[in-house]
């Protein structure tokens with residue numbers, strides 16, 4: 001028998017689906033949401049609903065956006081000749097803080113035999129090739145993580161992009177091995193961008 005009312009159980013279950021949240025933490029969050037101001041809790045629920053309903057992928061780069069093209073792709077002051085390829089949209093923020101002024105391409109994952117992703121169709125690769133056809137892009141930076149999957153994806157990209165007339169580079173010195181980009185500080189990222197290596 002559940003000791004909590006069904007709607008509370010449902011909220012706890014929903015919260016355990018968040019990354020890094022186990023049953024205990026989910027219970028703590030659920031009780032916090034019930035105990036706190038109703039306005040704040042409903043505000044959170046409404047913010048989640050709004051974002052989920054309004055936000056989609058940018059048609060060009062795969063970043064999150066409320067419009068067909070995201071704010072970065074719409075910004076005409078950016079350098080259209082460089083594309084920084086990242087695993088997820090969350091990786092764009094640290095690059096932008098580091099001062100990178102080119103464009104991005106979100107793969108939506110990495111090649112990962114362990115997770116069953118070994119097929120280019122499962123990532124936004126075709127969309128990347130489409131962006132290279134008109135010859136505007138001169139350089140593609142493989143900014144995938146320095147994990148085995150990230151390295152494998154960068155190598156695959158380097159091979160796949162050979163027929164195109166673009167320079168392929170990889171982030172240079174200072175990048176921690178096996179690390180996620182999310183936790184790399186801006187100075188390190190800036191240095192790694194300056195020292196990018198040809199592939």
Ligand SMILES: [Zn+2]
Nearest residue numbers: 058061070073
């Ligand atoms: Zn975009």
